[in-house]
Amino acid sequence: MIVAQQKPINDIAQMINDCKKVLFVGCAGCVTVCLAGGEKETEVMASAMRIKRTLENNPLEAITYTCTRQCDPEYIASLDNVVKDVDAIVSLACGVGVQYLAERFKDKWVVPALDTKFIGGSTVHGVWEEKCGLCGECILHRTGGICPIIRCSKSILNGPCGGSQYGKCEVNKDIDCAWQLIYDRMKALGKLDKLMEIQPPKDWSKSRDGGPRKAIREDVMIDE
Amino acid sequence: MPEFEPKIVAFCCRYCAYTAADLAGSMRLQYSPNIRVVEMPCSGTIEHGVILNAFEKGADGVYIAGCNLGDCHFLKGNVRAIKRVAAVKKVLDEIGLGGDRLEFFHVPASEGTKFAKVANDMTERIRQLGPSPLNKSAAGNAKKEGGQTA
Ligand code: SF4
Numbered sequence A: 001m002i003v004a005q006q007k008p009i010n011d012i013a014q015m016i017n018d019c020k021k022v023l024f025v026g027c028a029g030c031v032t033v034c035l036a037g038g039e040k041e042t043e044v045m046a047s048a049m050r051i052k053r054t055l056e057n058n059p060l061e062a063i064t065y066t067c068t069r070q071c072d073p074e075y076i077a078s079l080d081n082v083v084k085d086v087d088a089i090v091s092l093a094c095g096v097g098v099q100y101l102a103e104r105f106k107d108k109w110v111v112p113a114l115d116t117k118f119i120g121g122s123t124v125h126g127v128w129e130e131k132c133g134l135c136g137e138c139i140l141h142r143t144g145g146i147c148p149i150i151r152c153s154k155s156i157l158n159g160p161c162g163g164s165q166y167g168k169c170e171v172n173k174d175i176d177c178a179w180q181l182i183y184d185r186m187k188a189l190g191k192l193d194k195l196m197e198i199q200p201p202k203d204w205s206k207s208r209d210g211g212p213r214k215a216i217r218e219d220v221m222i223d224e
Numbered sequence B: 001m002p003e004f005e006p007k008i009v010a011f012c013c014r015y016c017a018y019t020a021a022d023l024a025g026s027m028r029l030q031y032s033p034n035i036r037v038v039e040m041p042c043s044g045t046i047e048h049g050v051i052l053n054a055f056e057k058g059a060d061g062v063y064i065a066g067c068n069l070g071d072c073h074f075l076k077g078n079v080r081a082i083k084r085v086a087a088v089k090k091v092l093d094e095i096g097l098g099g100d101r102l103e104f105f106h107v108p109a110s111e112g113t114k115f116a117k118v119a120n121d122m123t124e125r126i127r128q129l130g131p132s133p134l135n136k137s138a139a140g141n142a143k144k145e146g147g148q149t150a
């Protein structure tokens, strides 16, 4: 999932300081799971913002709506009637959701309530870790299911580097050395010989180095 | 000018604080009439939004009362409530209402006196802080009496 975290409440307040009526839009997708922008968080933020503005003698009418997803046009279409008389829209989705709202509601001031951090998953309730760097050509079959692109601080393909110490990364002793993990797992699987194959430089044109990416599936496209 | 009478919402776990309230009644203990008790199935069922809602609706103070550590009927509900209260206190500080208006207390079922003490202590604390600016009735009354609102 996409993992995001809420911006400081005062930073969000600043963005909508001169607005009288604001729509807070939650997303029932990834940000609900990482507890940053689901229905509950959206209600809490709207409530906190109303209290803050009342205390400042600048009352705010805050309304809320939570979309099934903000990253699909059909799910934000239901906002068409809701946005009509609002001065601003605060999106509690990832950066994708914010952009979908900004694109659809061209005359509205759309602002982000979250900082979109990474894609990953939870380890225990309340802790999320980055797991994939969206490189565009997955190599997990060569690395025992452990991603060196994002979990190795240097993204090296033929690791470990000289900074690997007692299983930890030299960048920070709280970070596991991904290449130590890869080595241990490949050893347990009896596949150490695969690690002897030298990986050639990665084709980064499949990642962000080729500009913004697009995925197309002709077979599922609906003809007009 | 009459003394400000705070409106305080007390979310009480039925297995401890709510039972302690009954006990306080049976013991004929006097305690602050300023608290409005809301029975909860466990202090751990409290949510950030519910607390903020109470303040939005004009509560001058809110507290959550749960079992002693290790005594929760659902094992860890009180631990979770404590963490949530800490998080909402932070929000209240950030938005300017002040985290002091919110508290968590341990009130075991067998301690009617503690229930009464907590109610009295919290009332006194909120009285010192003054009415919440969101408590329309308190602000109105104070003005009518020519008093100062906090
Ligand atoms: S808008 Fe973002 S957070 Fe919401 S479902 Fe889509 S990708 Fe996930």
Ligand code: SF4
Pocket: A131, A132, A133, A134, A135, A136, A137, A138, A139, A140, A147, A148, A149, A150
């Ligand atoms: S190799 Fe690439 S696609 Fe696979 S997990 Fe790592 S960053 Fe993601």
